[in-house]
Amino acid sequence: xxxxxxxxxxxxxxxxxxxxxxxxxxxxxxxxxxxxxxxxxxxxxxxxxxxxxxxxxxxxxxxxxxxxxxxxxxxxxxxxxxxxxxxxxxxxxxxxxxxxxxxxxxxxxx
Numbered sequence: 001x002x003x004x005x006x007x008x009x010x011x012x013x014x015x016x017x018x019x020x021x022x023x024x025x026x027x028x029x030x031x032x033x034x035x036x037x038x039x040x041x042x043x044x045x046x047x048x049x050x051x052x053x054x055x056x057x058x059x060x061x062x063x064x065x066x067x068x069x070x071x072x073x074x075x076x077x078x079x080x081x082x083x084x085x086x087x088x089x090x091x092x093x094x095x096x097x098x099x100x101x102x103x104x105x106x107x108x109x110x
Contacts, residue, residue, distance in 0.1 A: 004046045013035070044062060046096070
């Protein structure tokens with residue numbers, strides 16, 4: 001759990017800095033929101049990369065987190081700005097498991 005939190009924090013900070021300084025900022029709150037979505041995806045993917053979770057549970061938990069991100073984004077910004085965060089979350093979450101699928105253990109934890 002501690003490593004998942006570390007991945008969340010590191011992903012958030014790195015994504016925020018890249019968005020804010022390199023990709024052209026649309027305002028620091030939006031860049032922070034996108035960074036949180038990116039960090040949450042890496043942290044959640046790492047946390048769920050365990051044999052105790054079934055595929056159904058992994059998909060359900062990630063869907064719940066995407067819903068929370070979307071609702072928070074709609075309340076803070078609007079739907080047009082919240083949807084790209086969900087797309088980023090989904091891409092990072094899937095990329096984690098694609099990378100894991102190339103390993104013999106089918107996990108990036110082992």
